[in-house]
Amino acid sequence: MRCSECKEEAIIKIPYAHKYLCKEHFIQWFENRVEKTVRKYNMLEGTRKLAIAVSGGKDSTTLLHVMTKIAEKEGIEIIGITIDLGIDMGKKYSAKSVEFAIKNYEMLGVKYRIVKLKEEYGFTIDEAKVKIRRPVCSTCGLTKRYILEKVAKEEGADTLATGHNLNDIAQYVLTGYYNGDILSLARLRPVSPAENGYIKKIKPLFLSPEKEIMTYALVKGIPFIYDSCPHTFRVGGETQDKIRRSIEEMEDKIPGFMISLVTNFEEKFRPLMEDIPKESLGKCKICGMPTSKGREICSFCATRMKLTEVKVNS
Numbered sequence: 413m414r415c416s417e418c419k420e421e422a423i424i425k426i427p428y429a430h431k432y433l434c435k436e437h438f439i440q441w442f443e444n445r446v447e448k449t450v451r452k453y454n455m456l457e458g459t460r461k462l463a464i465a466v467s468g469g470k471d472s473t474t475l476l477h478v479m480t481k482i483a484e485k486e487g488i489e490i491i492g493i494t495i496d497l498g499i500d501m502g503k504k505y506s507a508k509s510v511e512f513a514i515k516n517y518e519m520l521g522v523k524y525r526i527v528k529l530k531e532e533y534g535f536t537i538d539e540a541k542v543k544i545r546r547p548v549c550s551t552c553g554l555t556k557r558y559i560l561e562k563v564a565k566e567e568g569a570d571t572l573a574t575g576h577n578l579n580d581i582a583q584y585v586l587t588g589y590y591n592g593d594i595l596s597l598a599r600l601r602p603v604s605p606a607e608n609g610y611i612k613k614i615k616p617l618f619l620s621p622e623k624e625i626m627t628y629a630l631v632k633g634i635p636f637i638y639d640s641c642p643h644t645f646r647v648g649g650e651t652q653d654k655i656r657r658s659i660e661e662m663e664d665k666i667p668g669f670m671i672s673l674v675t676n677f678e679e680k681f682r683p684l685m686e687d688i689p690k691e692s693l694g695k696c697k698i699c700g701m702p703t704s705k706g707r708e709i710c711s712f713c714a715t716r717m718k719l720t721e722v723k724v725n726s
């Protein structure tokens with residue numbers, strides 16, 4: 413097929429936009445959409461230093477490349493943050509992921525910080541899987557959220573960007589409806605303002621389908637880890653996996669399904685949720701980070717104490 417813009421050979425079909433695009437026009441299309449998303453949702457308003465969470469996978473490395481370009485135009489400083497989670501399982505998954513993240517930082521000349529979970533916090537995610545009864549992805553998610561927040565603040569960043577893509581957000585929206593979990597839906601935002609001691613969080617890829625991110629990473633020659641994590645993939649297990657697969661099947665049947673689901677949620681339902689009272693937070697007695705009201709110790713410090721079997725005082 414030929415590109416709808418220039419008649420060169422097309423490399424991708426964008427069914428919901430009725431377009432075929434060549435390499436050059438696809439790169440332009442992809443970058444434009446991220447930039448438009450960032451502007452439409454005022455993601456960088458007031459940002460002076462942007463922290464980018466980079467795991468080494470296709471989403472976060474793509475995020476790093478595109479946001480570096482946007483930040484340069486805006487005169488915003490960037491710092492990459494990568495956590496070595498200590499996931500090995502005979503596959504050296506974390507070691508390889510960190511290597512890929514570093515390759516990208518060096519390619520782009522971006523400053524970065526690598527946090528080694530074992531050295532700095534005394535445990536690995538592989539150990540958490542064995543020692544803690546809740547699903548490993550739940551402990552891993554908690555750990556990543558905590559460390560990213562803490563390190564971004566330590567590095568003087570006022571905004572933290574993560575690589576959640578359109579498929580992830582469509583899955584969260586539908587799962588939230590399915591479970592009637594209105595509080596999770598209220599928290600699910602492309603931009604979470606700085607409040608309650610947390611810094612601002614943004615999701616610049618929230619309207620970018622996974623397939624387009626993969627294509628962008630491949631045609632741009634972005635190095636990323638292709639293997640998936642050897643641990644169970646999703647916090648909610650089978651049901652969430654089925655919801656995700658069903659959404660992707662719906663996208664094949666109704667092109668544009670995911671974008672409509674997510675933008676309608678954001679633009680039509682979100683304003684109705686503004687009155688839902690926000691959780692008021694306390695301060696963790698151990699680390700000073702925000703904690704759920706009524707709890708003296710945050711979930712991360714509690715988990716860390718269980719895993720390291722020592723009293724944490726840092």
Ligand code: SF4
Binds near residue numbers: 552641642644
């Ligand atoms: Fe962590 Fe689970 Fe993701 Fe692996 S799949 S990196 S354990 S959240």
Ligand code: ZN
Binds near residue numbers: 420434436
């Ligand atoms: Zn073209």
Ligand code: ZN
Binds near residue numbers: 699700701713714
């Ligand atoms: Zn704490």
